[in-house]
Amino acid sequence: MKLLKVTDKAKEKYKSQTKGNQDTSDDQVIKKLTRNVILVKETAPDRISWGWKGIIYSYGSLDIIVRFGTVVDVQNKVGKFTHWKTPKYRYMDLNKRLGITDCKFKNKKKKFKRVK
8 A cells, every 4th residue: 555755844743733642653643644635535425625735635633634645734723523424344454454563443442331
């Protein structure tokens, strides 16, 4: 699977603006952004638009801006409600294929209260 190229500026913005990614390696950032663009293309093509910087892929509240196969910018619209539901099984499949080590769906079991 071909990975997107990502500028250093976009990597740093992704790390600083997205929750839980401050210590993520550059390699993992590239893989995560590639996964997110693939998910938007496959499951929500209506969330793809054109801007003056390039093609904008809206993954939840995160806008990933791609120009000629390179992620040039990311913009996290914190607090803005978006109708996005992550396709869980495709997300996990892409994590496995791309070698992404942390998965938000992994090892989350529902806790039940015991009734006495």
